[in-house]
Amino acid sequence: MKMKKLTSLCGCLLLSMCMGVGAMTAPLSAEAAAREKVILDADMVDLFDDGIAMMMLAESPKMDLKGVTIVIGNTWVETGTASAIRQLEGIGRTDIPVYMGVNETVRKDRFANMKEEKRIYGRGHDSHLGAAGYPQPASWQAEYRKNYNDEPVMNPQKEHAADFIIDTIKKHPGEVTIVAIGSGANLAAALDKAPEIAPLAKRVVYMAGAFFCEGNVMPTSEFNVWIDPETAKKAYRAPWKEQIFLPLDVCSKELMSHDDFKDLESRIKSDRFKAMWENHYATPLFRNDSHYATPMFRKDPSFKNYIWDVLAAAVAIDPSVILESETLPVDVDDQYGYGYGQTMGFRGAAPEGTQNAKIVYAVDRAKVWKMVEDVFNKL
Secondary structure (H helix, E strand, C coil): CCHHHHHHHHHHHHHHHHHHHHHHHHHHHHHHHHHEEEEEEEECCCCCHHHHHHHHHHHCEEEEEEEEEECCCCCCCHHHHHHHHHHHHHEEEEEEEEEEEHHHHHHHHHHHHHHHHHHHHHCCCEEECHHHHCCCCCCHHHHHHHHCCCCCCCCEEEHHHHHHHHHHHHHHHCEEEECCCCCCCHHHHHHHHHHHHHCCCCEEECCCCCCCCCCCCCCCCCHHHCCCCHHHHHHHHCCCEEEEECCCHHHHEECCCCHHHHHHHCCCHHHHHHHHHHHCCCCCCCCCCCCCEEEEEEEHCCCCCCCCCHHHHHHHHHHHHHEEEEEEEEEEECCCCCCCEEEEEECCCCCCCCEEEEEEEEEEEEHHHHHHHHHHCCC
C-alpha cells in the first residue's frame, strides 16, 4: 500500500516536472519561431558595409541568420569568405555557416574590358573595380592569413551557396528572406537550377541599382548590377513574392559623416575589430574620386561616405524603416553599350517579363543608426 502511494506520488511529481519544463520552454520556442529566417548573400568586405550588415542580421533578436553566401563582386569569393569568417569569429557566431558561391561573371572577358568600357562609355564618380581590381587569390585560407596574420577557427561549408539557398527555401517555404547585397550571380545560379524557389521565398531585399538618379561606377549604373548585369536581370525578373530595392536613390542620401565615423570608432573595444577598422579605412574602398588611395576620414573633416548595404539589412530587420517608396516593374539593361547595367523602373508600360518591386527613396535614419550603434557596442 505504501509502495503504491509512493509510486503514485512519484508519478505526480514527474508529471508536474514535465509540465513545468514545458511551461518554461514554450516561450523560448515561440520566440525562436517568431524570428525571421534570413539568408545573407554578399560580396563580403570587412565592417562597412557588408560586414556591418551581416553583424546586424546576426545580432538582431528578430532575425535567424541561417547562413551567409559569398558571391563575386566587391571581392573575389576567396576574399569575401575569409572576411565573413573573421568577423563571425569576432562576434562569437561561429554557429552561422558560410557558403562559397559563384566566382565569375557571365561575360568571360568582363574584368579584362572594364577599364576600356569606362573609357568608351563614360564613367561615374567612383572608379571602383571590385574583384576586377586585384588578382584572384589562391585560396580563402591564404587570404585569411595574409589579411589577418592569424589562423581561422571555422571553415566554410562544402555545399555550394546556390544549393544552400535552394535547400533552405524549400525547407522553409514562405518563411525565408534573402538579403542580397552583392552581384546577382548566386541567385541566378539557384534559379537556373531550381526556378520553383522564387514564389517559395518570403521576399528579397536588395542593395542594388540606380533607378532615378545617376550611377556610381558608370553614368547610369550602380556597381552591384554593373559587375554582372545578366545575372541581375535574371534575379529581378524571377517571380518572387516581394522584392525591395535599396538603390543609390536612397543610399546617396544616407551618408556617414566625420562625426559618425569618430563616434563609431570610439565604441570599438576588441583588438580584432580595432585592427580591422584601421586597415579597412586605410584601403582604397573609402575614398573620393580625386584621392583614390587616401583615408579621407582621417584627413578631411568634411568628408562623407555611403553606408550602402547597411540599409538593406535594416529594412529586413524592421520594414518600418522605410519612409518613402514606390512599387514599379523593374528591369536591367544587359545589352553591352552605354546603358549596360542600368536599372529601370517603369511608370508606364513595362517590358514583358518584368516583375514588380518596391523602390525605396527614404528611410528613418535614427532607426537605422541605432541598429548600427548596437553592433558597434559589441565589437
